[in-house]
Amino acid sequence: MTAIPESILEGCRKKERRAQEQLYRHCYAPFLRLCLRYAECPADAADILNKAFFNILTKFDQFREEGNVLGWMKRIVIHAAVDYVRANRRFRYHSPMEVATDLPGASTADATLLENDLLALLRELPFTSSAVFNLFVVEGYSHREVGELLGISEANSKWHLHHARKLLQHKLQQTAAL
């Protein structure tokens, strides 16, 4: 992600709507990708992004760490995504991948399309395992930080990561993506 121009940051501090829109457009793609990896569907990802940006834009004058505004914004987006995971992890329907691939109604073309889709692979994981995998592997958090964010123990975070890796590796080996 490219650096944000200072004029946009100054306008956001003054709560100018034009500058806020420019900041939203500037950060839309990378932050929506981040939200898509945690959300169940694109609509949920957009909701997560908007909640995060609402917090960013309303609290922009509280930001004091000059030069690290992108990290501050990314942290807020990740926290919004984790809030979503914690609120919805009990309601996600999960079927084991082995069973899902053996569904008789799935055509070969659809299966190939889904298998090549990274988001589809992540969404087939259990909610907490998917979140732990994203936080640990993609975002770079430690198991202790992941446990604090998701409200689980460090050992439980390690188990979820191992479980997610095992499932993903099995799936990727089946599709010969690796």
Place this chain on the structure above:
Amino acid sequence: MTPNQPEKKEYSRVDAYFRQNAEDIPVTFDPANWNALAAALDAAAGNPTKTLVHRPNRLGKCWWVSGVFLLALSGAWWIWQAPLNASAPDVHNEVGMLPFDSTELSTSNHKRLLQKTRVETLYRDSVDLNLPKSIPIELAPYHKEAFQKTKSDLVKAPSLSAEDSTLSNLTNASIDSAVSQQMEKLSAHDSLVTPPAKKKKHIFW
């Protein structure tokens, strides 16, 4: 080499695959998302309480309830007093009583009102004694002044006859001396002379 290292090496390929492809997820900008966020920002800026938890204004409701209660109570008091006032005799229109003037109730005029009450009491006593009403009583100047303060007609006090036993010694005396002597006689009737007692106020009113 620990036993976990081959597994980590094996899983590192999975991690690398997701790290590389995480940035390749296709995304297109949807203006509807920004419009929704702008509307939320406008709502938060225009009416900050909308984002907070709604709390009913119980204090305002309490004021309304207490106000209505006081109005109802005062109305009930007025309704209760209305028949009493209608049935009660008009004290101020009695013979020998001075017309009532509400301006006399002020603190500055209280002394004058007290003096006037004493004169009225004396006159009422004289009426009770069946004195002839045609006896003229010459009032002192300040009494006249006090009487003229009222906007109604002056009450003509009965004159005193010389053969009257009660007021025989007052024929040539001024009303001041008559008042002072009658005050001594009526000292036992303090209740008639004392100013009207203040109405006892309720502690909650």
